[in-house]
Amino acid sequence: MAYFHFLRSDLAVPFLGCLIVIYFRSLLAWKARLRGRRLPPGPTLLPVVGYFDVPKVRPWFTFNDMRGKYVYYRRFGQHNLILGSPATIIEYLEKRPANTSDRVLSPSIVSSALSETLGFMPYAAEWKDCRRAFWQHFHPGALSAYKHVQVAVARRFLVKVLKTPTGIEKHVRFTFAATILKVAYGIDIEDENAEIVHVIEKAIEGPSQTIVPGKFLVDYVPLLRYVPGWVPGAGFQAQFAEWRDASRTLKDVPYAQRNTAFTDNVLPYCVPIVDALLSAKSDVEEYPSGIRKDELVKTVAGAAYTYSTLQAAFLALSLNPDVQKKAQAELSTVVGPNRLPDLDDRDALVYVNAIVKETLRWFNVAPLGISHRTMEDDEFRGYFIPAGTIITPNIWACMHDPDEYKDPDEFRPERFIRDGKLDPNVRDPLAFAFGFGRRICPGRYFADAALFINIASVLHVFDIGPLLDENGDPIRVKMEMSNGFLSCVPRRSALHNSTALGGSSSVDIELAKLKLRAER
Numbered sequence: 001m002a003y004f005h006f007l008r009s010d011l012a013v014p015f016l017g018c019l020i021v022i023y024f025r026s027l028l029a030w031k032a033r034l035r036g037r038r039l040p041p042g043p044t045l046l047p048v049v050g051y052f053d054v055p056k057v058r059p060w061f062t063f064n065d066m067r068g069k070y071v072y073y074r075r076f077g078q079h080n081l082i083l084g085s086p087a088t089i090i091e092y093l094e095k096r097p098a099n100t101s102d103r104v105l106s107p108s109i110v111s112s113a114l115s116e117t118l119g120f121m122p123y124a125a126e127w128k129d130c131r132r133a134f135w136q137h138f139h140p141g142a143l144s145a146y147k148h149v150q151v152a153v154a155r156r157f158l159v160k161v162l163k164t165p166t167g168i169e170k171h172v173r174f175t176f177a178a179t180i181l182k183v184a185y186g187i188d189i190e191d192e193n194a195e196i197v198h199v200i201e202k203a204i205e206g207p208s209q210t211i212v213p214g215k216f217l218v219d220y221v222p223l224l225r226y227v228p229g230w231v232p233g234a235g236f237q238a239q240f241a242e243w244r245d246a247s248r249t250l251k252d253v254p255y256a257q258r259n260t261a262f263t264d265n266v267l268p269y270c271v272p273i274v275d276a277l278l279s280a281k282s283d284v285e286e287y288p289s290g291i292r293k294d295e296l297v298k299t300v301a302g303a304a305y306t307y308s309t310l311q312a313a314f315l316a317l318s319l320n321p322d323v324q325k326k327a328q329a330e331l332s333t334v335v336g337p338n339r340l341p342d343l344d345d346r347d348a349l350v351y352v353n354a355i356v357k358e359t360l361r362w363f364n365v366a367p368l369g370i371s372h373r374t375m376e377d378d379e380f381r382g383y384f385i386p387a388g389t390i391i392t393p394n395i396w397a398c399m400h401d402p403d404e405y406k407d408p409d410e411f412r413p414e415r416f417i418r419d420g421k422l423d424p425n426v427r428d429p430l431a432f433a434f435g436f437g438r439r440i441c442p443g444r445y446f447a448d449a450a451l452f453i454n455i456a457s458v459l460h461v462f463d464i465g466p467l468l469d470e471n472g473d474p475i476r477v478k479m480e481m482s483n484g485f486l487s488c489v490p491r492r493s494a495l496h497n498s499t500a501l502g503g504s505s506s507v508d509i510e511l512a513k514l515k516l517r518a519e520r
């Protein structure tokens, strides 16, 4: 009522006049920025709202169907550009990083405390400091310090698979939590039920949901951030609060438990990154407070990508017994019957390396990467790109381009091999799956080594097959991607069984040793 009263008052005309002036001034300012250039092509936009129907479920498929090398859309004033081809991604995100390395600070990201983490920090001095500190521990030269832990965890993984062959999915969860907690904090865990593993899982649920473009209306109508949680339809507030708590718990719990062993069967010692940071006082003092803990948390969150990728590898292997056979033949020639594979065997295991590449291509755990953001008005291929545009690479589209990968939905490691060697002419999924430019994943070498050693170790001693139903028939599973920014094989698909390989007496001895440890 007060509103109508106001409109009837003497102030109404000047007020409306002001609105009209503001509207025309912003229109002129926009025209001046455009300088006659067009925005990139995209779907039809409605007045004010823009693109209303932004796909929420597995959007990488819809954006790919739009067949755009670039798909531009605006939603409630927020500019978005989806890059859908390797050429556009490399040209924009790799070659022009000075303007395309910022992150989106949407209300959902800020409200879930994601903005406090390295992966979502704005492109500024604090990010550079954290990134440098992180890279110090994960560049290729630094990884030799963790190799023995990665190999030891892969062996424990085998013991667990031997003990419970139908539990591969939970053993994979254990493997990555165990490696990263050991390397980062010196923590040994007994199994995947350790409380700290639940803390990690809860904390990564937030990022998986919050950064899918279009997922939360509050990202387009920021005022909704102030709507109290008890108002019908504002359930997102409770959800954000839960993720915020989980993210903060993840910072504190592993830090408090650092250098603790919960098992008798502890992993080999390595200097945990947390100790290295604490002793490097001169460097640490230069960082803003809290960074020490924060940057380590990223290592833990990154493990989620790796375990989802490994789960996908086992799904692919269980669906493709011929691929397993080829890898096992290679392992038996290169590694032989007297020992288990090591990271030093890597160069000689061409087919196993091709399996790692094909897994990263076939199943993209981050199908839309993590969006970047432009910092200034820009021009790309003659189109105008306003400052603040969210740039999202469609990694899935690049990895499933039938012109580059024949029958892209098939799992075929051979596509990466020519004349017995990895073929440098085939587009390498490692150059896509881990993102781009200055924000490229700093954990990529660590993850790549972890995928390799676990796949090689399991294939050397086990066959992976589907679970059997009560009649003894194989339960048919198919490849499916879950929704969300971090996509994973849905749990009901992860139905694997493993059978120990027999036949070779020395491998049997290795297995017997593992079995002994499993029974202890």
Ligand code: HEM
Residues within 6 Å of the ligand: 118, 119, 120, 121, 131, 134, 138, 298, 299, 300, 301, 302, 303, 305, 306, 309, 365, 366, 369, 370, 371, 372, 433, 434, 435, 436, 437, 438, 439, 440, 441, 442, 443, 444, 446, 447
């Ligand atoms: C298969 C496993 C992994 C995949 C597919 C993956 C993928 C990605 C992608 C797509 C990005 C975004 C890059 C961009 O903005 O363009 C990213 C960022 C990041 N990843 Fe990974 N990642 C994996 C494993 C890891 C691991 C093991 C760690 C930690 C040891 C890690 C730490 C990070 C961090 C800290 C960032 C943020 C970088 C920044 O914003 O500056 N990731 N990752």
